[in-house]
Amino acid sequence: MATEIGKCLSNQTRVQIMEWLKDPNKNFPPHDSLRNFDDGVCVTSIKNKSGLSQSTISNYLTNMEKCGLLIMTRHGKFSYLKRNEKLIKEYSDFLK
Numbered sequence: 001m002a003t004e005i006g007k008c009l010s011n012q013t014r015v016q017i018m019e020w021l022k023d024p025n026k027n028f029p030p031h032d033s034l035r036n037f038d039d040g041v042c043v044t045s046i047k048n049k050s051g052l053s054q055s056t057i058s059n060y061l062t063n064m065e066k067c068g069l070l071i072m073t074r075h076g077k078f079s080y081l082k083r084n085e086k087l088i089k090e091y092s093d094f095l096k
Helices: 002-008 012-022 043-050 054-066 085-095
Strands: 070-075 078-083
Touching: 002 054, 002 085, 012 043, 012 054, 012 078, 043 054, 043 078, 054 070, 054 078
Parallel strands: none
Antiparallel strands: 070 078
8 A cells, every 4th residue: 555655646746636635725716516625625626726637637536546545525426535634644654
């Protein structure tokens, strides 16, 4: 698992996404239907902020979710992502 996380974080854009998600209130507008970030940030908002194509951002976010860095929640047709703080702490402790 640590190797997969390391691979995900070897990409500057993925690291930037993790930074944005650390403080979603500062970095994203709330989604119209939820108006809060309890379940994370809408994938569309992440895509728009990154400026990347849909296929590239989908690939990045899917890989980040698969290795456990992100937790996805669906509300209707929208997917929301937030940081998996428990795993991030475990990974940080592992690196010490």
